Amino acid sequence: MHSEAKRLQSPVPIASAALQQFVSGQSLGYGFKDDSQVVKVYETITGASVSNSKGSKPKEGDNVGDFWVFEDGTTEEILEVAKEPRHHLVLCNAYTRVLRVQFMPNDTTLAHRHAEDSLYFFLVPRGEF
Secondary structure (H helix, E strand, C coil), X not given: CHHHHHHCCCCCHHHHHHXXXXXXXXHCCCCXXXXXXXXXXXXXXXXXXXXXXXXXXXXXXXXXXXXXXXXXXXXXXXXXXXXXXXXXXXXXXXXXXXXEEXXXXXXXXXXXXXXXXXXXXXXXXXXXX
């Protein structure tokens, strides 16, 4: 919107102010989240919590910080994969991130998301697969 207004030489002061909040959101790491995350910019600046206020319903979705709602009505926050307790960070640098994951029989993980492209190797003891 901002670039189109510039092309048309039309003032858009509210859109300009909103653009600054989105730029601030990107600098805080919210660039790949939906536009509703701009509220976190205000939370960071003021220290007041708006998104987690009492009485607010958890956001159901598939992104880190959203919630999965199960058939029985329980909810579980979606974690970034390295924050899931069964995923243990072994190596992390500019080129790779290696996680070691171990499950006991009939075990499951907490809700989590692999936000980065991932390659999986499954090593299973002989006779277990």
